[in-house]
Structures are given as structure tokens and as C-alpha cells.
């Protein structure tokens with residue numbers, strides 16, 4: 001056999017094993033605190049939230065840019081994943097409509113009115129000529145997933161709400177199983193539906209159960225009788241089973257109480273109160289290695305002081321659940337910060353909260369998904385084309401809103417996050433995590449003014465009303 005042929009065979013064998021490990025090389029599974037691909041390489045999410053759960057139930061931004069342009073923009077700074085949000089109401093409507101989704105043309109006019117809905121639809125068509133009168137909402141989700149697949153970006157599907165709309169007030173009827181719009185049966189049906197539908201996306205790697213569970217403050221009995229860890233566990237198992245039986249490949253993200261700011265009893269292996277049993281991986285029959293924890297954090301969730309005291313904030317993040325990353329954790333898991341964010345402007349690089357939380361994520365070598373990509377919304381809380389000051393992108397989704405932040409802080413964080421990719425991570429801990437900032441001094445930069453976004457407002461509201469309810473119930 002000639003040397004050339006031998007070399008040729010060697011090369012084709014290499015090519016074959018390379019092909020077998022081709023991106024996305026799933027399904028993913030967990031191993032201790034890491035997420036691993038099919039070859040055992042570590043996958044860490046450096047991601048961004050792309051909302052698709054607001055009133056139109058169509059992923060945002062397409063009246064301004066094409067799917068391809070938006071995905072390319074994300075890719076240009078190395079982002080490797082999107083958290084694509086959807087409403088259970090979309091699946092409810094499909095089920096009510098003989099299994100057929102509705103065209104986006106109809107969805108736009110339903111949400112924006114005949115004239116504005118038609119005008120926005122025409123703009124979406126101009127930017128995305130592959131869409132047509134028959135294109136449905138789910139086909140837009142498909143188009144985004146497939147473009148992400150082409151550009152090697154993972155998709156994480158997030159059930160953000162039941163009834164479509166801006167999230168997450170404790171008064172919005174979407175808070176907890178049994179709340180006005182939050183039917184458990186519709187929810188499990190919706191999770192199964194999306195898990196099954198997403199099988200056609202090669203890059204659907206993970207799904208969440210529910211965004212930001214919170215106090216059902218409109219329903220006193222539900223609040224006092226069900227808003228607890230015991231019921232959380234009951235429903236979490238139902239939702240996880242629904243996803244896993246429809247799609248056994250995806251990772252399943254478990255989110256905590258108080259707007260997903262704590263998973264303490266899971267992490268510490270203490271009683272799921274008011275019951276006495278504890279979290280058992282074996283309760284997730286045959287798929288204990290598919291579970292990932294997710295947490296959220298915003299400056300205004302904390303008391304004012306923690307937002308500027310980095311030591312206190314990082315201690316809280318650890319207690320809330322990030323200590324599940326530790327080698328000696330009673331229940332070790334990967335933990336992903338699936339939402340955190342702040343206003344995007346020229347002062348963002350000096351923001352103490354931003355620097356502190358990103359330094360922590362880098363040091364912990366944890367995954368993250370920043371809120372949010374969207375520079376504006378088709379409609380949010382009754383306002384059409386409202387601006388998103390927290391959006392990474394400008395109002396027309398054409399460029400970074402704060403190039404100073406994206407270039408100076410976010411891109412280095414992406415790099416340090418993606419550097420965690422070898423097959424054996426244990427030796428790299430603490431070496432290449434890299435700090436993206438030093439927030440320990442607490443007064444290193446001007447804390448920008450009152451923060452926009454109603455996630456924070458609603459948490460404050462929850463605390464105030466929660467206190468009032470506690471008094472009433474006591």
C-alpha cells in the first residue's frame with residue numbers, strides 16, 4: 001500500500017471522526033457541575049435572551065431586521081446560545097384550532113390592530129422575504145432556530161408565561177400553578193408540544209420549565225396554601241416528565257422561587273417545606289443527568305446596599321444556588337444565570353452591579369444569558385414600538401446600544417466563558433476564568449439612576465404586597 005494511500009486513509013478516518021463530532025454534537029448531558037457534549041467536551045452558555053412571548057407571540061425585532069442579520073450580530077461577538085421565549089397561550093391556540101398555528105399576519109393584526117398590524121407585517125416581509133401570508137408564528141421560531149443552527153448557536157427554549165404579555169408582575173395571573181391563566185394541564189401540554197416540535201431543530205439543546213415563579217398575590221388561598229417548595233417540587237417533576245417524555249435529548253432547566261432568585265433547599269439538600277422530603281435526582285426517572293439549575297438576578301431585586309457591595313452580592317449569589325457548582329455541594333449541578341441585565345448606555349462599563357455580577361460569573365465559570373437582545377417590542381404593556389433601554393441592540397436592532405459595554409465588558413466575558421471548553425475542567429478552575437471587572441470596591445463607578453424594566457419593579461411590588469399579605473394572613 002502506498003504511503004499516499006495510507007495517509008489518505010488516515011485522513012479520511014480523521015475526517016469521519018470529525019464529522020461524528022460535528023457541531024452541535026449533542027445531546028448534551030451534565031457531569032457534576034459541567035454541561036458536556038457527546039464527546040465529553042464542556043459546553044458553557046454565553047447567551048442572550050430573545051423574547052417571543054410578548055403579546056404578538058412572534059419573536060421580536062423582525063420589522064427592523066432580517067433573522068439572518070440579527071443572528072449574525074450575536075455571532076459577531078461570539079455569543080453561543082439564545083434563550084428564546086414563548087407563551088403557553090400560543091400552544092393553547094394551536095390546540096383550539098385543530099392543531100394549526102395562525103399566520104403571523106393574523107397574529108400581528110390581533111395584537112396591533114388592523115392598520116398597524118398590517119403595516120408591521122409588511123415590514124417584516126420586506127426584511128424577511130422568505131416569509132409569506134401563510135407563515136405562522138412557529139415557523140418564525142423555526143426560521144430563527146435554523147439560522148442559529150447554520151451559524152452554530154445553541155437554542156434554549158424558555159416558557160416565559162402562560163397568557164402572552166410582558167412578564168413578571170405578582171399580579172398578572174401568570175405567577176404560579178393554579179393562578180388565573182396558569183393552568184397546569186395547559187402548561188404540561190405546551191411543554192410537551194414545544195419539546196416535540198423542537199426535535200426538528202438540531203440545535204435545540206435545552207428547555208426551561210417556567211420563567212420566574214413568584215407569589216400569586218391576587219389569590220390569597222393559592223399563596224398561603226401552595227406557594228412553597230413542596231408544591232414547587234410536585235409541579236417541577238410533572239413539567240420535567242412532560243418535556244423528557246416528548247424529547248429525551250434536551251437538558252431541563254429548573255428555576256426557583258421568588259422570581260427565580262433562590263433554589264436554596266435544592267442546593268443545600270434540606271426539606272422541601274412544608275413537607276420533610278428532599279430533592280432526589282432519582283425522582284427524575286432515568287434522566288437525572290439532564291437537570292441544570294437556573295437563577296436570575298437584577299440589582300433592584302436586592303436591597304440597595306448589595307447592589308453596590310460586591311462582596312455581599314457575590315455571597316448572596318452563592319447562597320441562592322451557585323454553590324451547587326462546588327465540588328463538595330450536597331447536590332452538585334451546572335448553574336446558569338439565565339437572566340441578569342442593566343440599562344445599556346455609555347456609563348454601563350462603570351456600573352458596579354454589572355461589573356460585580358460579570359466578574360462572579362467569569363470566576364465561577366458559570367453559564368449566563370443576558371437580558372435582553374431586544375431594542376424594542378412590537379407591543380409591550382399597551383405601547384406599540386416601545387423602546388427597551390436594557391436592550392443590547394438599538395431601537396431598530398441595527399447596532400449595539402452601548403458599544404463601550406459590548407466591546408469593553410461583554411465580549412471579554414464571552415471569551416472567558418467559552419475558554420472553558422476542554423474535556424477536563426477540574427484543572428482549569430480558577431486559572432482561566434478571568435475577571436471581567438473588579439466590583440469589590442463598590443464605589444468604583446457611578447451607579448446609574450433608577451433602573452427601567454418592570455421585572456425589578458414587580459419584585460419590589462411583590463415584597464411590599466407580600467409583607468402586607470403576610471400581615472393579613474397572620
Ligand SMILES: *[C@@H]1O[C@H](CO)[C@@H](O)[C@H](O)[C@H]1NC(C)=O
Nearest residue numbers: 112113115116382383384385
Ligand atoms: C400605530 O402606529 C403609530 C405609529 O406608527 C402610532 O403612533 C400609534 O400609536 C399606533 N397605534 C396604536 C393603537 O398603538
Ligand SMILES: *[C@@H]1O[C@H](CO)[C@@H](O)[C@H](O)[C@H]1NC(C)=O
Nearest residue numbers: 092095096180181182183186
Ligand atoms: C387552556 O387551553 C384551552 C384551549 O385548549 C383554553 O380554552 C383555556 O382557556 C386554557 N386555560 C387557561 C387557564 O388559559
Ligand SMILES: *[C@@H]1O[C@H](CO)[C@@H](O)[C@H](O)[C@H]1NC(C)=O
Nearest residue numbers: 305309310311312313315442
Ligand atoms: C459588604 O458586605 C459584606 C458581607 O455582607 C460586609 O461584611 C461588609 O461590611 C459590607 N461592606 C460595606 C461597606 O457595607
Ligand SMILES: *[C@@H]1O[C@H](CO)[C@@H](O)[C@H](O)[C@H]1NC(C)=O
Nearest residue numbers: 041415418419420421422423
Ligand atoms: C476553546 O476555546 C478557545 C477560546 O474560544 C478556543 O481558542 C479553543 O480553540 C477552544 N478549544 C477547543 C478544544 O475547543
Ligand SMILES: *[C@@H]1O[C@H](CO)[C@@H](O)[C@H](O)[C@H]1NC(C)=O
Nearest residue numbers: 359435437438439440441442
Ligand atoms: C479589586 O480591587 C481592590 C481595591 O483596589 C483590591 O483590593 C482587590 O484585590 C481587587 N480584587 C480583584 C479580584 O482584583
